[in-house]
Structure formats: C-alpha cells, structure tokens
Amino acid sequence: MKFFAVFIILVSMLHAQEMKNLIAKNVKPAYEKGTRAYDGRPGKNYVQNFTDYKINAEFNPVTGVLNGNIKIDYKNNFPDTLKEIVIRLYQDAFKKGNARDFQINPADVHDGVKISRLAVAGKEVNTNPDSGYVNRYGTLMVIPVKQGIAGGSSLKLEIDWQVQIPQKSTVRMGKYGDYNYFIAYWYPQVAVYDDIDGWDKISHTFQQEFYNGFANFDVTLTLPDDYMMWATGVFQNPGERLTSKYLERFEAAFKSDSVVKIITSEDLASKDYLKNSGSNKWHFKAEYVPDFAFGVSNGYLWDGVGLTVDKKTGRRAFIQAAYNPLSEDFYTVCGISYKAIRYFSEDMPGVPYPYPTMTVFNGGGGMEFPMMVNDGSVDTWASAVGLTSHEIAHTYFPFYMGINEVKYAWMDEGFAVMLPVKFQTENAENNFPGERTAKNYSASAGNETEVPPIYPSYVLNGYSYRVASYLRPGTAYLMLEDYLGRESFRAAMQEYIRRWNGKHPIPYDFFYTFNDYLGEDLTWFFKPWFFERGAPDLAITEVRKEKDMTVVRIENHGVMPLPIKLKVYDASGKVIVTKEEKASVWKDGYQFVEIELDKSVGLNAVSYRIDDPNIPDITPGNNKWEKR
Structure with missing residues (x-):
C-alpha cells in the first residue's frame, strides 16, 4: 500500500511537470515575467491596454458607402514604450490583391478603406503610400509614433475614413435583400498589444475570426429617414427616434417578462413609428466590450422582452429580435433568446448574462458580436433553437472572456458547442446535439488533415479548422463534464470566468485554473485531447x-x-x-x-x-x- 501511494504521488508530479513542458516557447516568458501564473490566475504583473472610441458616421443603404470620423484614445498600461500603433482595417480583406481564404463576388473587390485624414496626437500626417510614413499591408495600418507611447500614458488619434460595404458577398456581414444590412468590422480599430506576442499583426483573410481589445464605444450613425438601427450597446436616444406609441412599447418590452411586439407587419405599412426630425441620427453606447456592430433596415419587424439575468442584484437585460416579415422562424426567435439567456445565466455556465442588451438580427448565416447576432433563417424548430443558442453562447466566449480567436478558436467555438447542449436537447424534440457532435468528430478524427486544437487557428483552413475549432474541443468539453460531473464542471467554469472575464486568457490559463480549482492535475486529459494527434477508439x-x-x-x-x-x-x-x-x-x-x-x-x-x-x-x- 505504501509503494502504491508513492507511485501515485510520482505520477501526479510527472503530470504537473508535463503541463509545464507543453507550454510553447514563445509563451514561457509570460510566466517568467509574472504576467501569467502556474495556478491559472492572472499573474501579479498582468496588464492590458484599453481604448475609447467616439464615432460619428453616415451610411447610405442605396450605395452601401459608409463615411465616418473616429476619435481614438488609446491607453498603454504596459511598462513598455510603444514606438508604433497598429490599426486594423478589416474591410481591406476586400482590397484588390490581398490574400483571401474565401471566394468573394468580384463586384465587391475594391481599392481598400479610404483614409482621407489622420491625426496623431493632434498633428495631421500624410497617409499617402508614397510618403512612407504609414505602412499598410494586408488588413493592417502601422503608424509610427516618434515620441513613443510610454507606459501609463495615452495616445489620441483621429481618422476620417470611407468604406464600401459589400453588396454581393456576405462573409459574416453584408447586404441582405434590397436594403437591409448587417455591418461589422467597419471602423478603424486598434489591434491588441498583449504580453504574449506584443502587437497582433496577423492579417485577416476571412477564415480565422478575431482578437479584439476591450473598449468603450460612443457611436452616432446617420441614416435615411425611414431606416431603423439595432446595435451593440444601449440605445441612447429612443425618445428622439420613436414616436410616442412605439416608445411606450419599447419601454414596456424591457419591463415585460413576455415578448412584446414593438413593430408589427401592420405598423410597417403605416410607417408611423419614426419621428420626422430632419436628421435620422441613432446613438448607442457600449462599455467594456471588444467590438461594435449594427444592423439597419427600413422594413423589419421588432420584438422585445426583458429578463432578470442576475437575481441577486435584480439586473435586467433587454432581449430583441429584428427580422424580415417573411422569415417565419424568426417570429419565435426573441422567445428562444429569452430562454437561452436564462439558461446561460442560471444553469450552464450559471454566470449572469454580462451585458445590458442582446439583439438577434435576421441577416444571413450565423455570426456573433457583442450584444448582437447575425442569423439567417432556418427550416426547423430544432435548427432555430440550435443556431440562436450557439451564437448567444458566444457572449461568454469570446467576448466576455477576451479570447484570441485568431490563435485559439477552440477556446470559444468549442464552448459555444458544449455549453448549450442541454438547452438544445430539452427545447427541441428529437434533437440530440451531443450525439451529433460526437458522430461528426468521429467521422474526421485520426485523418491526416485532423490536427490538435492547440495548433494556432490561423495556420488551419477548411475542414481542418472546423474539426480543431468546433468538433474536437466541443466533444472534449463534454467528455470533461462527463468525468467531473455537471456540478464540478460548472463550478470550475465559473471560477475560470471569474478569474479571466474582461482579460485575455490563453489555453494554459484554462488548464491551470481547472487543475488549481479542482485540486486535481488533469494533464492526463488535456494533453491527448488538445495537444496530441490521435483518435477516440x-x-x-x-x-x-x-x-x-x-x-x-x-x-x-x-x-x-x-x-x-x-x-x-x-x-x-x-x-x-x-x-x-x-x-x-x-x-x-x-x-x-x-x-x-x-x-x-x-x-x-x-x-x-x-x-x-x-x-x-x-x-x-x-x-x-x-x-x-
């Protein structure tokens, strides 16, 4: 018995050392510098930068052209003095000559985002490529900062820009129908500077998703008179835009625990829901979120309902759906969203929905944004439940948790697969998402194109990306829940979220947090599922x-x-x-x-x-x- 006990201790020590050996070479300095810790908590020296955006823009739905002015206040909290600032121009993915993973309609290829004015620290600079001052490549614009951005200081930028929103291609966003748009990745955005890679300079080529820093947004958008807007954040001027009848419905919906039809098909015919003030400006604010997206339409229905997401504080969230009258499935989406957010808040992960609003916009496909979802119509109830709950699950991963999807897509997509499985099973008859995930993973597992999730997501493509980002990690999390039991798994998830919300965790923060909180070294599980080639058999x-x-x-x-x-x-x-x-x-x-x-x-x-x-x-x- 004594020998056996010693053997178990030795095995445990080997597992602990094994996890350290799995840490990538470029990540190890973060532990040495104390920005990360082996117990899974943020290190004593962990910091991150922050941005305030103030945007005034105007959008023409007929041409698809958006013109804007953005004021950026970027705070450097690192001890490093930054000699440059990196700006993301995501719509340059449509620029002539740029690399793309997906085919797009040739009609949407353009000359790139047009920068007509750039001021750095109050001084205008030449953005002409021939000047050699600003370096643009891929979807990045690198701006030198001669005086540097010292640790603890800020830099102010101001940019006037114009972008053509794609009219034919709908890669996560675009034009739907004649004049309905979901618009994302539309403004000049400061790239992330972190403790692992410094500036994130990986250009966007469509396959991989995004890595954004936390920021405050103050956005005003001018639209044609008959257009409405739904967006990330809180609607600041409903009294200026909505006539009294619809303002009352809007306010009643937030207080109601059942869905309120704010704009119906009959209302669309009357066109009396918007005030004619001569300037159709829509104003939204969002605090501490990693991105801002919006949808516009001159003919969508609008449903809303309130939900108490935090019973301890009484905090409520406003849940909405904006949709085409012809989309039959969307008449129930607001109700599905209500149930899904209640499930996430009370069951799994059992963390109160962290934001004040959620809007599911009827565009196309299925894509998540802070407080917004862009979803196409589907044919079955089970599909509506599955799609809606999956995209809303992304509220926690990547947004609340600041996940780097460019490198670690499995840290958000895998959880968006796993977290709502019980909800999807219980809310649609003959729907077995857990079985489906296991079956689909089994069909690809062990093939030469199937690689471990730990491989950086941006080096993957096609089905290799999907298996490593969705199927294998989604299955792994379900198997981990099976091993730990739902209560222990949920408690560990809550601790992980408590430690890392509003920050930027990496894989080892997740692994070490579970080990630390549960008091058990799970390297025996994490290593094969996330680091090794192989298959379940x-x-x-x-x-x-x-x-x-x-x-x-x-x-x-x-x-x-x-x-x-x-x-x-x-x-x-x-x-x-x-x-x-x-x-x-x-x-x-x-x-x-x-x-x-x-x-x-x-x-x-x-x-x-x-x-x-x-x-x-x-x-x-x-x-x-x-x-x-």
Whole structure:
C-alpha cells in the first residue's frame, strides 16, 4: 500500500511537470515575467491596454458607402514604450490583391478603406503610400509614433475614413435583400498589444475570426429617414427616434417578462413609428466590450422582452429580435433568446448574462458580436433553437472572456458547442446535439488533415479548422463534464470566468485554473485531447468466464481517454446490467481495462456493447461482442 501511494504521488508530479513542458516557447516568458501564473490566475504583473472610441458616421443603404470620423484614445498600461500603433482595417480583406481564404463576388473587390485624414496626437500626417510614413499591408495600418507611447500614458488619434460595404458577398456581414444590412468590422480599430506576442499583426483573410481589445464605444450613425438601427450597446436616444406609441412599447418590452411586439407587419405599412426630425441620427453606447456592430433596415419587424439575468442584484437585460416579415422562424426567435439567456445565466455556465442588451438580427448565416447576432433563417424548430443558442453562447466566449480567436478558436467555438447542449436537447424534440457532435468528430478524427486544437487557428483552413475549432474541443468539453460531473464542471467554469472575464486568457490559463480549482492535475486529459494527434477508439476484445465471474476486456486503440459505458443485453434485447468507468481509468497509461461481472450475467447475456452515441469512436464496429 505504501509503494502504491508513492507511485501515485510520482505520477501526479510527472503530470504537473508535463503541463509545464507543453507550454510553447514563445509563451514561457509570460510566466517568467509574472504576467501569467502556474495556478491559472492572472499573474501579479498582468496588464492590458484599453481604448475609447467616439464615432460619428453616415451610411447610405442605396450605395452601401459608409463615411465616418473616429476619435481614438488609446491607453498603454504596459511598462513598455510603444514606438508604433497598429490599426486594423478589416474591410481591406476586400482590397484588390490581398490574400483571401474565401471566394468573394468580384463586384465587391475594391481599392481598400479610404483614409482621407489622420491625426496623431493632434498633428495631421500624410497617409499617402508614397510618403512612407504609414505602412499598410494586408488588413493592417502601422503608424509610427516618434515620441513613443510610454507606459501609463495615452495616445489620441483621429481618422476620417470611407468604406464600401459589400453588396454581393456576405462573409459574416453584408447586404441582405434590397436594403437591409448587417455591418461589422467597419471602423478603424486598434489591434491588441498583449504580453504574449506584443502587437497582433496577423492579417485577416476571412477564415480565422478575431482578437479584439476591450473598449468603450460612443457611436452616432446617420441614416435615411425611414431606416431603423439595432446595435451593440444601449440605445441612447429612443425618445428622439420613436414616436410616442412605439416608445411606450419599447419601454414596456424591457419591463415585460413576455415578448412584446414593438413593430408589427401592420405598423410597417403605416410607417408611423419614426419621428420626422430632419436628421435620422441613432446613438448607442457600449462599455467594456471588444467590438461594435449594427444592423439597419427600413422594413423589419421588432420584438422585445426583458429578463432578470442576475437575481441577486435584480439586473435586467433587454432581449430583441429584428427580422424580415417573411422569415417565419424568426417570429419565435426573441422567445428562444429569452430562454437561452436564462439558461446561460442560471444553469450552464450559471454566470449572469454580462451585458445590458442582446439583439438577434435576421441577416444571413450565423455570426456573433457583442450584444448582437447575425442569423439567417432556418427550416426547423430544432435548427432555430440550435443556431440562436450557439451564437448567444458566444457572449461568454469570446467576448466576455477576451479570447484570441485568431490563435485559439477552440477556446470559444468549442464552448459555444458544449455549453448549450442541454438547452438544445430539452427545447427541441428529437434533437440530440451531443450525439451529433460526437458522430461528426468521429467521422474526421485520426485523418491526416485532423490536427490538435492547440495548433494556432490561423495556420488551419477548411475542414481542418472546423474539426480543431468546433468538433474536437466541443466533444472534449463534454467528455470533461462527463468525468467531473455537471456540478464540478460548472463550478470550475465559473471560477475560470471569474478569474479571466474582461482579460485575455490563453489555453494554459484554462488548464491551470481547472487543475488549481479542482485540486486535481488533469494533464492526463488535456494533453491527448488538445495537444496530441490521435483518435477516440475503444474496443471490446474479449469476453471470458473466470471462476465465479464474467470478465469483459476493453482496449483503448486510440489516444483519447474516454468513459466506458458497458451495457449487457439478453436475447430479447433487454439491458440486464450496466457498468460504467470514468475516463480517468486511462489516466496512468493503461491500454486495457477488464470489467468483472457476476457469473450469472454471462448465463443470459448474448451481447456486450460500449456504443453510447454520446461517446466518439472511429471504429464503432468493434464496440460490441456477440455471444457465439
């Protein structure tokens, strides 16, 4: 017994050292500098920068041209003196000659974002490419700062710009129908400067998603007289834009616990919901969010409802849907969103929805933004429940948690797959998202194009990206929940969110937080699921009789530690016994497990199976043993 205890201690020490050995070379200095810590908490020297944006813009839905002025106040909280500032011009992804992962309509290719004026610290600078002062490449604009931005100081920028919103291509945003738009990635945005890579200078090429710093936004947008706007943040001037009848509905919706139809089909015909003030300006503010997006339309319906998301404080959120009258599924989306946000706030992850609003806009596809979702219409109730809840789940990951999706897409997409599984299952008949995720992952696992999630997302493409970002991590989180139990998993998730919300966690912060909070080194689980090539593959290789028992031998032919859920059937197909082992049965490197059953089981048994559809397996044919 003493030897066994010493062995267990040694194995635990090896696992702990093993996680340190898995830390990438470029990440290790962060631990040495004290910006990250081995217990998973932000290090004592952790800091991040912050930006205030004040934007005045005008959008013409007929031409798709947006003109704007942006004032940027960038605060450097690092001790480093920054000799340059990096600006993202995401719409340069449509610029002639730039690299793209997706095909776009040739009609949407343009000459790039037009910068007509740039002032740095109050001094106008030459943005002409021939001047050599500003360096533009890919979707970046790098501006030298001769005096530097010292630690603890700020830099003010002012930019006048014009951008052409794509009319044919709808990559996460664009034009839907004749005059409806969802507009994102539209303003000059300061790139992230962090403790791992310094300035994020990875150009956007469509496949990978985004990495944004936290900021405050004060946005005023001028639209044609008959247009409405829904956006990130809180609507500041509803009394200036809405006539009294609709202002009353708007205010009532926030107070109501059931969906209020703010604008109906009949209202669209009357066109009496907007004031004719001579200037159709819409004003929104958002605090401490990583991005700002908006939708506009001159013919959308509008539903709203309030929800108490934090019962301790009584804080409420305003949940909305803006949609095409022809989109039949969207008439229920506001209600689905209400239930989803309540689920996320109270069940999984059980963290109160962190923002004051959420609007699901009926555009196309499925894409998340802070307090906004751009979703297309779907054909089934289950699809509406799944799409809506998945995109709203992104509120926590990446936005509330500041995830770097460019490098670690699995840290947000995997959770957006896993967190709503119970909600999706319970709110749509014959809907089994956990089984579907396991099945889809199994179909690709182990192929040469299937790589571990830890590979930087920006080096992946096509289905390799999807499996590494969605299917494998989504399955891994479900398997981790199965091992820990829902309560322990939820508690660890809440601790992870508590530690890292409003910051920028990296994979090791997640791993170390779970280890630290749970008091258990889970490297045996994290390493194969997130770092190693391999596949899930259990097999029943033998059933034999020994003295007064029946022994079932189960081998792990793959890499992943999986739970065992053995069912034994009699000739009528009835389950006569069930035996389960947690995934930890493989933690010490064992290649097989033998499960002992009472001898009487073997007398009536005709079939032994480990074919639980929620557990992935690349060769399901060897998951059963039939009595011969």
